[in-house]
Amino acid sequence: MSSLRKTLRALTIALVSATLLAPGAPARAEPSPAELTRRIEKSSTELEHVVEAYNKLREEIKTNTAAAARLQSRIGPLEQQTERSRADVGELAVTAYKTGNNLATAEALLRPGGSDSLLDRLGMLDQLTRQRQEKISNFTASQRRLIGEKTRLEVTLGRQAAQARELTAAKRRIERDLAELYELRRQAYGRATEKPAVRTDGAKDAPAISGRAGVAVRYAYGAIGKPYVWGGAGPNGYDCSGLTSAAWRAAGKSLPHNARMQWGAVAHIGRGELRPGDLVFYRGLGHVALYVGDGQVIDAPSAGRNVLKRGMNLMPIQGYGRVR
Incomplete structure (x- = not known):
């Protein structure tokens, strides 16, 4: 066998061996x-x-x-x-x-x-x-x-x-x-949406607040546990501005179903003036919640989640508004 043939044969064997012995492409890691x-x-x-x-x-x-x-x-x-x-x-x-x-x-x-x-x-x-x-x-x-x-x-x-x-x-x-x-x-x-909450009369848990603000707060308490539904304004589901507009509609006040438009419709107040029934607006005016007292709001958080009560500092705050 010529030296050239021997060299080519050796190279071929080496390449095949390298291919067989090389580790496979690493599997794509699942996101943490x-x-x-x-x-x-x-x-x-x-x-x-x-x-x-x-x-x-x-x-x-x-x-x-x-x-x-x-x-x-x-x-x-x-x-x-x-x-x-x-x-x-x-x-x-x-x-x-x-x-x-x-x-x-x-x-x-x-x-x-x-x-x-x-x-x-x-x-x-x-x-x-x-x-x-x-x-x-x-x-x-x-x-x-x-x-x-x-x-x-x-x-x-x-x-x-x-x-x-x-x-x-x-x-x-x-x-x-x-x-x-x-x-x-x-x-x-393991699932697209949160489990439906066990329905109770959440309005019974609402603090005793007089006037229209009290009606709005009781409505929001009654919505706790209902699912986020985009474009929804109740009674079976809500998005953020849909919940605040529905709560105040129950109290006899009309608010547009949009956070930015609600910001334009309310009287702007300071944090120290907050009282139950006021609205809390978040950065970019892309989210709004109903203040219910003690630093807490009720809001429809986002798709896949249910209406809940939580601390109002859930994201950077744009400002506060009182329904006129």
Whole structure:
């Protein structure tokens, strides 16, 4: 065997041996519990911001729907008024055509009679002229108002259509992100959601607080143990702003179903002024909770969890608000 063949044979044997003896690729390590917890917290925070953006869109659509209904209710009478004004102007045009406006004026002025009669005729002509001008002005104003209302309605309906498209896209994203979050929770805890709490009349545990704030606090206590449901405002599940809006709705006060919009609707107060029923807002206005006293809040934490009572320093606080 030639030396070249011997060398090639030796190299081949060495390569095969190295391949057989080389350790396999290391198995991908499973994420640690701490890593899973970190991912869950990060995903939960991000998802809550998306949900609150979705809630804001729903609130804006409700506002635009109401605005469109108001515009529609005004357009009908305006159309009728415009048609009446159009008929008046049309009648003036027909009369002017039949009688000849300038000739009729000259004839009235040249008609025999004294100065008093002439003044009377001039006054009558002036009155007729004002009446004609008023009818024409009414028609012009009615038409302008009608065009303005129809334009505003078109803009409102266009905005609604755009928001509806955004809402659909946001819902798809939430459902996708929610599936990923639930999978992380299954890896970490063996199930996607917390076990349903044993239902008791939690409202009985609420502190004795008078007035509307007391009603809101008792409602929140009654929601403890119910699941987080994105976009939910009760009675079977809630997201954070859904819980605070439902609690205050029970007390006869309307709050928008969105943390940022609630921040804009309440009176801002200091930490030292907090009393049960006030709202606690968190960094980025992506989360809101109901203060129930003794440094505690009740909130709907995040997807997969249940409504609970806990210390209010659960994350950096943006500010505090009192429902007016």
